[in-house]
Amino acid sequence: MASLATLTFGNTRFAIPSSVSPGHAKDLRSRVRQALRQGDRRLTVDCQEWEKLDLNMLSSLIQCASSCREHGASFEVANVSSEIRADVRALRLDDRLGLLD
Numbered sequence: 426m427a428s429l430a431t432l433t434f435g436n437t438r439f440a441i442p443s444s445v446s447p448g449h450a451k452d453l454r455s456r457v458r459q460a461l462r463q464g465d466r467r468l469t470v471d472c473q474e475w476e477k478l479d480l481n482m483l484s485s486l487i488q489c490a491s492s493c494r495e496h497g498a499s500f501e502v503a504n505v506s507s508e509i510r511a512d513v514r515a516l517r518l519d520d521r522l523g524l525l526d
Contacts, residue, residue: 436467441482443474450485457489466498473504478512483522490523 437460439453453470460468470486486502493500500523505513513519 436469437465438469438471440471440473441475443476445475445477445479445482447481450479450481453482454485454488454492457492461492461496461498466496468493468498469501469503471503472506472509475506475509478509483513483516483518487518487521490521 439456441453442449457468468489470489475482490500490502502522502524505524510519510524513522513524
Protein backbone atom coordinates (compact mmCIF):
# COMPACT_ATOMS: atom_id res chain seq x y z
CA MET A 426 0.00 0.00 0.00
CA ALA A 427 1.02 3.62 -0.26
CA SER A 428 1.42 4.02 3.49
CA LEU A 429 5.19 4.17 3.72
CA ALA A 430 7.34 3.21 6.66
CA THR A 431 10.93 4.30 7.01
CA LEU A 432 13.39 4.19 9.89
CA THR A 433 15.17 7.45 10.59
CA PHE A 434 17.48 7.80 13.60
CA GLY A 435 15.44 5.37 15.70
CA ASN A 436 12.17 6.98 14.67
CA THR A 437 9.76 4.96 12.56
CA ARG A 438 7.97 7.29 10.16
CA PHE A 439 4.79 6.55 8.25
CA ALA A 440 3.08 8.66 5.60
CA ILE A 441 -0.58 9.03 4.74
CA PRO A 442 -1.14 9.29 0.97
CA SER A 443 -3.29 12.00 -0.60
CA SER A 444 -5.91 9.51 -1.79
CA VAL A 445 -6.95 7.60 1.30
CA SER A 446 -8.87 4.33 1.18
CA PRO A 447 -10.10 2.02 3.95
CA GLY A 448 -7.18 -0.25 3.04
CA HIS A 449 -4.70 2.52 3.85
CA ALA A 450 -6.19 2.94 7.33
CA LYS A 451 -5.99 -0.79 8.02
CA ASP A 452 -2.44 -0.93 6.63
CA LEU A 453 -1.33 1.92 8.89
CA ARG A 454 -2.71 0.16 11.99
CA SER A 455 -0.97 -3.04 10.97
CA ARG A 456 2.36 -1.33 10.35
CA VAL A 457 2.23 0.57 13.65
CA ARG A 458 1.46 -2.62 15.57
CA GLN A 459 4.33 -4.37 13.78
CA ALA A 460 6.71 -1.53 14.65
CA LEU A 461 5.66 -1.73 18.30
CA ARG A 462 6.19 -5.51 18.33
CA GLN A 463 9.68 -4.93 16.93
CA GLY A 464 10.43 -2.59 19.83
CA ASP A 465 10.15 0.77 18.10
CA ARG A 466 9.27 3.46 20.63
CA ARG A 467 9.15 6.66 18.55
CA LEU A 468 6.54 6.64 15.80
CA THR A 469 5.58 9.54 13.56
CA VAL A 470 2.84 9.75 10.95
CA ASP A 471 3.44 12.38 8.27
CA CYS A 472 0.08 13.83 7.20
CA GLN A 473 1.39 16.31 4.64
CA GLU A 474 -0.31 14.56 1.70
CA TRP A 475 -3.58 13.98 3.59
CA GLU A 476 -5.94 16.46 1.94
CA LYS A 477 -9.45 15.59 3.15
CA LEU A 478 -10.66 14.29 6.49
CA ASP A 479 -11.41 10.59 6.27
CA LEU A 480 -13.09 9.08 9.32
CA ASN A 481 -11.57 5.64 8.75
CA MET A 482 -8.09 7.13 8.70
CA LEU A 483 -8.84 9.34 11.70
CA SER A 484 -10.09 6.31 13.61
CA SER A 485 -6.97 4.40 12.62
CA LEU A 486 -4.72 7.24 13.82
CA ILE A 487 -6.53 7.35 17.16
CA GLN A 488 -6.14 3.57 17.52
CA CYS A 489 -2.44 3.89 16.68
CA ALA A 490 -2.00 6.64 19.28
CA SER A 491 -3.75 4.48 21.86
CA SER A 492 -1.59 1.44 21.02
CA CYS A 493 1.54 3.54 21.37
CA ARG A 494 0.45 4.84 24.77
CA GLU A 495 -0.25 1.26 25.91
CA HIS A 496 3.29 0.24 24.87
CA GLY A 497 4.97 3.31 26.38
CA ALA A 498 5.90 4.60 22.93
CA SER A 499 5.67 8.15 21.66
CA PHE A 500 3.29 8.85 18.79
CA GLU A 501 3.27 12.04 16.77
CA VAL A 502 1.21 13.23 13.85
CA ALA A 503 3.18 15.72 11.79
CA ASN A 504 2.32 18.19 9.03
CA VAL A 505 -1.42 18.14 9.62
CA SER A 506 -3.17 20.75 7.49
CA SER A 507 -5.04 23.52 9.27
CA GLU A 508 -8.31 22.27 7.77
CA ILE A 509 -7.93 18.72 9.07
CA ARG A 510 -6.66 20.04 12.41
CA ALA A 511 -9.79 22.21 12.70
CA ASP A 512 -12.02 19.24 11.82
CA VAL A 513 -10.35 17.04 14.45
CA ARG A 514 -10.73 19.77 17.06
CA ALA A 515 -14.38 20.29 16.11
CA LEU A 516 -14.92 16.57 16.72
CA ARG A 517 -13.10 16.99 20.07
CA LEU A 518 -10.66 14.25 19.20
CA ASP A 519 -7.44 16.27 19.29
CA ASP A 520 -6.51 15.02 22.78
CA ARG A 521 -7.09 11.38 21.84
CA LEU A 522 -5.00 11.86 18.71
CA GLY A 523 -2.30 13.76 20.55
CA LEU A 524 -2.34 16.79 18.24
CA LEU A 525 0.20 19.35 19.34
CA ASP A 526 -0.34 23.05 18.79
